[in-house]
Amino acid sequence: MRAWATRALVLSGVVLLMATKLTEAPGIELLDQENGFAGIAFGSTLEQVPGLAPTSGGLGKRWRHTKLYRRPATSVALAGEVVMPDYWFRNQHFIGVTIDVSRAQGAAVLGYLKQKYGPSQIDSAAVGTEYWLGKRTYILFEPTYPKSRGWELHIAELAMLNEQVVETAVRRQARAKLGWQPDSLGLPRQFPR
Secondary structure, three states, X not given: XXXXXXXXXXXXXXXXXXXXXXXXXXXXXXXXXXXXXXXXXXXOEHHHOOOOEEOOOOOOOHHHHEEEEEOOOOOEEEOOEEEOOEEEEEXXXXXXXXXXXXXXXXXXXXXXXXXXXXXXXXOOOOOOXXXXXXXXXXXXXXXXXXXXXXXXXXXXXXHHHHHOOEOOHHHHHXXXXXXXXXXXXXXXXXXXX
């Protein structure tokens, strides 16, 4: 009788452990599996994404190969708020989005990201910056300047790391763990922090 009771307790512990595993956040692997944003796969060409309208770019070598777009007729919700992402196309392929997050939305968006993708990593060199790094994708949540404006959120494939003009922890980790290397296509000088 005691052996049966012990076995039942062990089995219930296994079931409880399995239930806990199923309810945990899946981690950045989920973004690797999704491999895109708002139904658009990373790597899609301009022709494959309807409703894009060009937005402002910048000056210099970088902007010869990188173009920003918006999709005015398509709304995207993030943490319950409608946002207007900038869609980045590098050499005419979709590489990611940036989203301006207000101070008022910051905590909700960060909480949503942690719930969906698991715990973030902290960039110790940049106060207030958190990130998630997958095998093919990353998320970077960083304060804007001035900080009173809020945050900027990047959800992208690794090719978007080429667009960062300062060295970040997510770039360093992508090089160290994944062997990622910047390419020379429109790449501005990469300034260390």
